[in-house]
Amino acid sequence: MTQSIVPSTPGPSTPLSESYTYHSPRPTAEGPYILGVDEAGRGPVLGPLVYGVAYCPVSFKGKLEGLGFADSKTLAAEARSSLFDTLSSEPSNLGWSVRVICPQAISSGMMKRPPINLNVQSREATFLLIRETLAKGVQLTEVYVDALGNTTTYEKDLSELFPGITFTVTTKADSKFKIVGAASVAAKVTRDACIECWHFEETAGNDQVEWNKAFGSGYPSDPNTQIWLKENVEPTFGFPKVVRFSWTTVKVLLEKRAHPVKWSDEGQASLVKAFETGKGLDKDRCRVTRDLQISSVNIL
Structure with missing residues (x-):
């Protein structure tokens, strides 16, 4: 789901247990633009993983250096909040977006077969945010990404996916490039707001659960x-x-x-074996139809 603008703190009606993308208004200054990518909430067992991007004209880089953006983990909450206000106070030059990946989406992906691990989900969020920024008509020429793991391969993949853009993928990019620091602030402030304003859907209509x-x-x-x-x-x-x-x-x-759970499909044959036909009188029936006592019905 995509939304045009996110409030500085989500309200009670914001469905925080779903995944969302939020965008600030598109800056009006002429391009070309640089863009930074960073995340907040990769390691916690609670709450969403939030990916953020921030972007500004290349000509704004000098002023950006003096605004105080940095790795959000090194900043106090008050400083992050102030910088988020700064990020939103220059609408002609500064833009930002966040992708909020809810806990259920993270876990569902990781439990799939084959699993969609956190690295893949992170890359998909980055691809989505860059695509949607470009779709807004922003001319990107330089993108800086904070990432772990094999940054060389990641950089190559991004360059092939978005030709014409120069990518720099590195660890600790939020402390090396101010535009990534700005993305870090957007991601962290959004995640903190999600946690602070979390509405437990499970309590709806049940005062006994809290x-x-x-x-x-x-x-x-x-x-x-x-x-x-x-x-x-x-x-x-x-x-x-x-x-x-x-x-x-x-x-x-x-x-x-918790109570132990025994899944009904435990111990059953693989899907391939389940649909193999039998022998003799059952030569035209697979195991599934035999076990469920399903038979063909002739239609006149």
């Missing part, structure tokens, strides 16, 4: 996060949608504190 928001940092190693998880596991239904159910921390807790 979850507090003493999440801690959301990282699996945080004692406060560990306490919250242990205190809020529901034996039958598990956790609310704020939790990434594919994280090992969550799997272990469910095994220890």
Whole structure:
């Protein structure tokens, strides 16, 4: 889902358990433009993963250097909030977008067969944000991406996907390039707002169920996060949608504190074997039709 503008803090009606893309208004200054990409919330067991981009004209780079953008993790919350206001206060020169990937989407992708791991999901979010920026008519000539892993391959893939743009993919890009620092601020402020304003859909119409928001940092190693998880596991239904159910921390807790589950398809043959035909009288019937006692009906 795409939305034109995101408020500085999502309201109660914002469906934070879904994935969204938000865009600021398109800057009016002449191009060409540079763009930075960074994320917030890759490691936590709680909340969304947010990818952010920020962009400005090449001619604005000098002024951008003096605005104070940096790796959002090195900034206090008040400083990040102030810088986000700055990012939104230069509509003629500064633009930004964020992709909010909800916890359920992250885990569903990771649990698929074959799995869509976090690296793939991160790249897809980056591709989406760049495509949508270009679709707005922004002329991009330089893009800087903060990334982990094999940055050389990633840089090559981006260059092939978006010819005509010079890509620089590197670790700690948010501390090396101010435009990536600006993207880092957009991503971090958005994620923090999502966590702060999280609405537990699971409580709708049920006053007996309530979850507090003493999440801690959301990282699996945080004692406060560990306490919250242990205190809020529901034996039958598990956790609310704020939790990434594919994280090992969550799997272990469910095994220890939730009711055991036996899936109905455990021990069945593979799909190939399931649809193999039998022998003798069953030579025209596969295992599925035999087990379910399904037979052909002649239509006159």
